[in-house]
Amino acid sequence: MLVSTKWLSEYVNTQGLDPKDLGEKITRAGIEVDAVLDRSHGMTNVVVGYVKEKVKHPEADKLNICQVDVGEETTQIICGAPNVEAGQKVIVARPGAVLPGGMKIKKAKLRGEESNGMICSLQELGIEGRLVPKAYADGIYVLPETAVPGESVLPLLGLDDIVLELGLTPNRSDALSMLGVAYEVGAILSEDMKYPEAAYTASNVKATDFLKLTVEAIEENPMYIAKVVKNVQVKESPLWLQHRLMAAGVRPHNNVVDITNYVLMEYGQPLHAFDYDRLETKEIVVRLAGDGEKIVTLDDQERTLKSNNLVITNGNEPVAIAGVMGGANSEVHDGTTTVVIESAYFVSGSVRQTSKDHNLRSDASARFEKGVDPNRVILAAERAASLLAELAGGEVLAGSVIVDELDKTPAEVVVSPDFINNRLGMKISLEDMTSILTRLKFDYQAANGLLYIKAPTRRQDIKIEEDIIEEIARMYGYDEIPMTLPVEESKPGGLTSYQAKRRQVRAYLEGAGLYQAITYSLTSKEMSQKFALETAPVTELLMPMSEERSILRQSLIPHLLEAVTYNTARQADTVALYEVGSVFLGETDSGLPHEQEHLAAVISGKWLDHSWQGEKKAVDFFVLKGIVEGLMELLGHTSELTFERAVVDGLHPGRTASIKLSGEKIGLIAQLHPSEQKDRDLKETYVLEMDLAKVLNKEVEALYYAPVSKFPSITRDIALVVDSEKATGELQAIIQLSGGRLLKGVNLFDLYEGEKMEPGKKSVAFSLTYFDPERTLTDEEVVNAHNKVLKALAEQAGAELRG
Amino acid sequence: MEAQLQQLKEEVLQKIEASASVKELNDVRVAYLGKKGPITDLLKGMGKLPAEERPKMGALVNVVREEVTTVLEARMTLLQEQAINEQLEKESIDVTLPGRPVKMGNHHPLTRVVEEIEDLFIGMGYEIAEGPEVEKDYYNFEALNLPKGHPARDMQDSFYISEDILLRTHTSPVQARTMEAKEGQPIKIICPGKVYRRDNDDATHSHQFTQIEGLVIGENIRMSDLKGTLSVFAKKMFGDDREIRLRPSFFPFTEPSVEMDISCFKCGGDGCNVCKKTGWIEILGAGMVHPNVLEMAGYDSKKLSGFAFGMGPERIAMLKYGVEDIRHFYTNDVRFLSQFHRTEV
Structure with missing residues (x-):
């Protein structure tokens, strides 16, 4: 809502108040002023000119040489506008x-011709093109004959004005009108209000003799009033x-x-003018x-109506939506x-639906949708x-043509001042409360320790006690509310064990060198199940904005890979990312998908940097496995953990493993398939995904200290020769199984396959630690x-000791 | 024999003096003081002396031996020190060479902000509540006083899965679910999570973003409690000298509703580009829980009351760290992520 402060001052006295300060006061009281716009833009030296003479420029077809009276002198101005003429009053x-x-x-x-200024269009004075009257849309603006050469055009055009741009919340539709804003201010x-006047001398002829009105859809349209005005002269507005x-x-x-729009802006009540004869x-x-009925609307679009759209008809065909x-x-043309002015109460839901059906919004529908007074x-x-x-010189016919079954009773709210103060944590006196209600022009009675309030119908948002609390508080000033903390039984806050463990997982992974990524949950059909640990029917949007973001993911890996590709393309040597996020699988009884929290990680490129010490190592399977x-050691599941070869589409068939806890698959770890790597222009890249929820929800043994x-312990090393496939x-x-209770540790320390070995054999060396805590x-x-x-x-295993 | 002893002494002392290394000196020790050395030989040869000379001679040999040993040990200490010094000299390194890098990742900046807020409220007795990202229309809207057809639903265009199911547009459904589960008991929770809205991604919009909300319900929870709580939050999060101000606003699930501004942490309120010259920065929305919301979850709104607040970690991170484009949070550029490693303050 754009509020001209000059126009506003017709209804309420704002004199002596800087518009910026006024804006600040309005904001602090509850309606946010998004901008304070100076319509003059600080312009000076823009005056009324009188074009005394116009001749064509000898050297340029499209230019005219004008002699313009600008008050103190007559001066020459070259003008290129097609509509400039001698005898016009113009903006100079x-x-x-x-x-x-x-x-x-x-x-x-x-x-070659001197030009002492410029004859202007309205656009050149900062008025948006869409607001300039059509007649002047493509040329200079012509002022009325009464304009006096040399005087500033700013007051004449109402540009000596400051406009407040209100950002209205849906509850404050009362401020969608100048009067509504005036009440608030x-x-x-x-300050008291001054109301607009509606005084005219009505004709002897009765409107009802001219027009018959029937409302068949009284539920959607409980009130309709038509005024008939004859002998109207259609012309430019003042x-x-x-x-x-x-x-x-x-x-x-x-x-x-313009009059219907003016009254719309003034009262917030949309009006429509019909040509009576048409x-x-x-x-x-x-x-x-x-259903299927058609109408061509004012914007020259043919629209096919639906059976729930309310229409105004002439008895035969629709004349308005x-x-x-x-x-x-x-x-009206x-x-x-003869003009019929329609003023009606259309029910908000009906207008909202119709407006949505036709994707058609207007100043009128915006107000009806939120409910008019x-x-x-x-x-x-x-x-x-x-x-x-x-x-317009019109003759208003006597009376109105009217159907009115609209309930206009104001909402009644009964509230106790104590309740107000209790909820606010304040001690506002009854006098202060009633003074605020008076300022708001709410009818009230104070009796029996209660306030009986009748909310004005323009304030449709006032229905319950809490609404009154807000009105009192915002007018009293939110700055006056003291600061306290809830008084209650003191309880410790904290994380659940799941949440606490999840934080430890993050900290661990970051300590291991991985950065936390956050990627999108919505993905494409193609990516939704790629690399997924588990697939189930997908969750798809009804109306996606793009195919790329149309389905909820079942694996975190694809988007992490996207991030790796992005970083690699920007010269990152090492990319190591992890993400904790949900995947969405199938459907539960409630109709919602199963949301499982997963952990995924991707590493690519170098693992050890090339430093001056000469080390440099690419990432490999065992980095991620480690x-x-x-x-799992951190989470206390080492003894249950196993890895098993697996095959998954898109992953390297020889370098993929299922991660299992007590035999149950909880994740996978793999190298990305070389062809997938090539598609993404990546070096060797390893991925990991696991069902984090499953892991974190697993029971963990209590932690007991072992003395x-x-x-001392005794260590024996063995080197074994076995088949390569073993x-x-x-x-x-x-x-481990055969070592008995004394065997406390098995550690693989060497693996050799190569020239020195018989073909098809490899050497594996373990270090075994024997130990008894009770004795040597x-x-x-x-x-x-x-x-x-x-x-x-x-x-x-057919293993032989290596000689 | 005495002369022989004197000569031997001279000889040993000379050799000790001439020894240039620990090893050489040890050789001298073995050669002269060892079991097969000349001094031992002398002692063995004493048997040939007359009995009355033996004690005198024995004492003399011992004196010489002690004298020699003392000199030798002094020399030994010196040589050992020299050897250590040489060793240390050889082991010197260029201490200005760079250390071995410790490979470490870090939290995503949004997680950093969310955890900071979580911890701050945990300290005030809050618990962390989470809920599904795919929600029922009922929990996302209806239970929050946003019935079907409510004009405020236009404020947030949603991704629907079906007529009744959608991607949650805020984390408020977690509040609705918690209220339902707590069956009239007091509540004190913080709800962080991902939310989704039908927006085209640009510098200030993202179809997926993060929210963190708080809810307190109890007997006689007052608006002043909300203001006090938010003030504690603002000071802990943005600095002790932050002031807050509340402005009336509108949310369907709260009444009264407010927006909270904090005094600008960059200019302190004088006006700068962070606060757009106003001295204030809008941080969050809040309000007293709407009685309809309480009643719908089975709370008696005459007996119990509550407040709720909600904010966007993206916005807070953008303000705090000067991030100009919301898309940076979802691009996962390592050059961006790695900047959120170090501690603040």
């Missing part, structure tokens, strides 16, 4: 003027009315249309449209003589009638245990 920017675009006006020569400043409309962001058309039937019928836009067939329907109609009489092992032993994990398992082991005991291990290795 004199040398020294600075126009809103930053253009500085100087004396100049145009093709009046309450803030404790300048003051035009510039007020432009200040409010409305383009002037002709006096009849209605043809002398009848208005309000009804729901037939109720509350949204008029029809072209009944539009230059030859119109039932008590202004008649007032606005009368105000329009009086302006038509005054500005991170997983460390993580630190005084006795998994070292299997050997390790054999050793004898050689014999160790030899016995160790022999059992060697025997088992030979029998179960």
